[in-house]
Amino acid sequence: MxxxxxxxxxxxxxxxxxxxxxxxxxxxxxxxxxxxxxxxxxxxxxxxxxxxxxxxxxxxxxxxxxxxxxxxxxxxxxxxxxxxxxxxxxxxxxxxxxxxxxxxxxxxxxxxxxxxxxxxxxxxxxxxxxxxxxxxxxxxxxxxxxxxxxxxxxxxxxxxxxxxxxxxxxxxxxxxxxxxxxxxxxxxxxxxxxxxxxxxxxxxxxxxxxxxxxxxxxxxxxxxxxxxxxxxxxxxxxxxxxxxxxxxxxxxxxxxxxxxxxAPVPRRLARIRGTLDDLLHDLTLTEHEDAWVQATLTDAVRPLQAMERLRSRFPHTLVIGFEPVGVRPARVPVALPRGRSDHAIALDFVEAMRGAPATPAEATLLQTAVDACCEDPDVDVLVTRAGVT
Structure with missing residues (x-):
């Protein structure tokens, strides 16, 4: 049988x-x-x-x-x-x-x-x-x-x-x-x-x-x-x-x-690792350009628009991870600092996670997001002046 x-x-x-x-x-x-x-x-x-x-x-x-x-x-x-x-x-x-x-x-x-x-x-x-x-x-x-x-x-x-x-x-x-x-x-x-x-x-x-x-x-x-x-x-x-x-x-x-x-393989899987610049220019990775890709970026500072840039070469990139080489993981304080605005705290978080401060455009976007969470856009400023968190 x-x-x-x-x-x-x-x-x-x-x-x-x-x-x-x-x-x-x-x-x-x-x-x-x-x-x-x-x-x-x-x-x-x-x-x-x-x-x-x-x-x-x-x-x-x-x-x-x-x-x-x-x-x-x-x-x-x-x-x-x-x-x-x-x-x-x-x-x-x-x-x-x-x-x-x-x-x-x-x-x-x-x-x-x-x-x-x-x-x-x-x-x-x-x-x-x-x-x-x-x-x-x-x-x-x-x-x-x-x-x-x-x-x-x-x-x-x-x-x-x-x-x-x-x-x-x-x-x-x-x-x-x-x-x-x-x-x-x-x-x-x-x-x-x-x-x-x-x-x-x-x-x-x-x-x-x-x-x-x-x-x-x-x-x-x-x-x-x-x-x-x-x-x-x-x-x-x-x-x-x-x-x-x-x-x-x-x-x-x-x-x-x-x-x-x-069984037939509809699309191969690839796991690639390196700085964003290396992944975009390394000729040995050409064989993975049509694969489903999981990328781990090792840049010291998290690159902007990483997914879009990776997909310009690897259009089927599905997952990106960040493991900066030589950089200690950021520690975010458990207790929020007193006397600081929500906007300032959000900016600190971005810098801690990415290893670089937010751009002016990002800072403006975060301010808009903070304001949208308040019934009165001036509340954030008022409570800060009063020294209340």
């Missing part, structure tokens, strides 16, 4: 306010093409189909199109809910959808009941474990602790109990969790419960393949326990990631091999 392992689509997510739906649609095109070209028998999606519990209409439309196209392909599909999904919304009409060969598993009550598929070597039991919130399952499952390890340990006990009733059956498990030994990125939502979020890899011992979701970088914890990662980058911490999915071969005796199938 040939299995394509993907996860964390996050349909509807944006990247620093840049819409990603067009790129996510391109990934769906790629996925369907791989199913056909690689003669995939089973597609598994290990959670976080959507980016939010109440997805936007366009994201739902894309998910509907993706499932319809996969249902019409040569492959069958098993999908589980992640921590970003609403189990009720994603699982709506799942019993009807099963008939189309798309099996959506979002109910913790169904854990231990597999989707049974056959190939030339016999039966494969696919256990789709939805995201298991320890608070939600602790009481009904009688868990000994409030942790993801306790929840997944009980889920896998139920999986193994089912496997014991099916001698010779190969087992595939989908799980959405933070498994020890893996490295997170900045774009994943924290799922810790009282500081306990990591699950030991041994929880999946004895499984022919564990298809993991939640972390956005591809990772190999053991030959049979892997993260596919997200199909697109969702933070600049993923600039070095190679995105895609695992193509897994199950033979008569279980896992045989896994090859990574790279």
């Amino acid at each position: 040939r299995i394509l392992h993907t996860s964390d689509w996050h349909l509807g997510r944006s990247f620093h306010r840049e819409g990603m739906l067009e790129h996510q649609a391109a990934y769906v095109d790629h996925l369907v093409e791989v199913v056909d070209s690689e003669r995939v028998d089973l597609v598994v999606v290990a959670g976080d189909v959507y980016d939010r519990a109440l997805p936007q209409v366009d994201a739902v439309r894309l998910a509907d199109e993706a499932l319809a196209r996969l249902a019409g392909s040569r492959a069958q599909v098993v999908i589980t809910s992640g921590n970003h999904d609403s189990a009720q919304r994603l699982g709506f009409s799942s019993r009807l959808i099963d008939a189309a060969g798309v099996f959506i598993r979002t109910d913790a009550g169904g854990v231990g009941t597999p989707v049974l598929l056959d190939d030339e070597h016999g039966t494969v039991a696919v256990h789709g474990l939805p995201y298991l919130d320890p608070d939600a399952v602790r009481e009904p499952w009688g868990l000994p602790a409030r942790s993801h390890e306790a929840a997944l340990t009980e889920a896998m006990r139920r999986v193994r109990a089912d496997t014991a009733r099916r001698p010779g059956v190969r087992t595939v498990v989908l799980a959405h969790a933070f498994v020890a030994g893996a490295e997170p990125s900045d774009s994943e939502r924290d799922i810790s419960v009282g500081g306990v979020s990591r699950v030991p890899t041994k929880v999946f011992d004895g499984v022919d393949y564990a298809a993991l979701g939640h972390l956005h970088g591809r990772q190999v914890l053991t030959d049979t326990v892997r993260y596919s990662g997200s199909p697109l980058a969702y933070s600049f911490s993923e600039a070095g990631h190679v995105k895609g999915s695992w193509l897994v071969e199950l033979g008569a005796d279980g896992f045989e091999r896994a090859d990574f199938v790279e």
Whole structure:
């Protein structure tokens, strides 16, 4: 059996306010093409189909199109809910959808009941474990602790109990969790419960393949326990990631091999650092001119109109940070000085943050802003003369 392992689509997510739906649609095109070209028998999606519990209409439309196209392909599909999904919304009409060969598993009550598929070597039991919130399952499952390890340990006990009733059956498990030994990125939502979020890899011992979701970088914890990662980058911490999915071969005796199938890259990510002048003229940065850019400026004084100037060379700059080299961070007093006008305090703040005083035009703009906050534009002057803050 040939299995394509993907996860964390996050349909509807944006990247620093840049819409990603067009790129996510391109990934769906790629996925369907791989199913056909690689003669995939089973597609598994290990959670976080959507980016939010109440997805936007366009994201739902894309998910509907993706499932319809996969249902019409040569492959069958098993999908589980992640921590970003609403189990009720994603699982709506799942019993009807099963008939189309798309099996959506979002109910913790169904854990231990597999989707049974056959190939030339016999039966494969696919256990789709939805995201298991320890608070939600602790009481009904009688868990000994409030942790993801306790929840997944009980889920896998139920999986193994089912496997014991099916001698010779190969087992595939989908799980959405933070498994020890893996490295997170900045774009994943924290799922810790009282500081306990990591699950030991041994929880999946004895499984022919564990298809993991939640972390956005591809990772190999053991030959049979892997993260596919997200199909697109969702933070600049993923600039070095190679995105895609695992193509897994199950033979008569279980896992045989896994090859990574790279996904299309809509736009590369780049993290650049230096003074504004260096970034605008360094020829070695030419390759990043069409990338989404995160820039860190090291100028001693914060440059004016930095974003506009950077975008003259790097039009897709999305984030700017300031880390002046050789300059101690400014300390803004907690208590406001007495006997000074709001305008003077605002000017002091600008100078402290930027390392240089406001220009005359900026000072005038700040005075206008201060005046606009007062019913009487002369109040600022009057209270100062009276020595009141």
